[in-house]
């Protein structure tokens with residue numbers, strides 16, 4: 086029996102100040118159906134997390150952070166720890182987003198530490214990974230994805246997989262308006278599941294939710310989500326518009 090959940094997560098990135106965030110949260114709260122077909126998450130900036138948590142407390146929408154530091158506390162000016170997030174009610178964190186990798190030099194090794202820190206605090210992780218255009222052109226995309234998973238994720242225990250959500254995000258499709266075709270997404274998601282089955286076991290592979298990310302919008306969500314191994318999406322741009330995001334959530 087396959088237990089994996091459909092999930093739609095909105096990554097708001099470095100957008101929206103407090104009042105803009107309150108406005109978007111208000112729309113989501115009023116317009117989202119009470120029992121969506123998918124688990125719904127939104128990830129506002131750090132400054133807006135506590136407000137988001139309070140506004141969405143009595144709704145099915147889960148609030149996630151976009152990043153965190155791997156240490157518990159200490160001399161890491163400008164950083165935020167898992168414990169701090171948990172203390173304001175945030176139990177979910179996005180790790181490994183391609184923008185963190187590209188602009189903030191997060192390596193597979195650093196990400197392994199962040200994943201471990203999240204697991205220790207029993208946080209849920211939306212772990213992002215995916216190839217760049219060059220990798221796909223040179224047909225190294227499967228190897229590259231396998232390496233990202235192996236080096237950052239496969240050190241966790243079998244028990245910890247219940248707190249992992251995967252987000253396959255081909256870098257060439259993020260914020261570019263170019264999406265992977267549903268077939269390309271399905272092909273990679275099936276590969277990922279097989280890779281996990283080989284490294285762990287079938288049960289873990291079948292039960293982990295694998296989201297697709299990269300220019301998902303209301304017009305293409307249905308056909309992408311319809312693929313067997315695609316369990317939802319991580320949404321950037323389109324998650325900033327309440328109606329678009331809700332339409333994507335309703336695409337299952």
Ligand code: PEP
Nearest residue numbers: 259260298299300321322
């Ligand atoms: C993302 O940043 O995770 C993402 C998928 O962005 P977009 O939907 O804008 O391509």
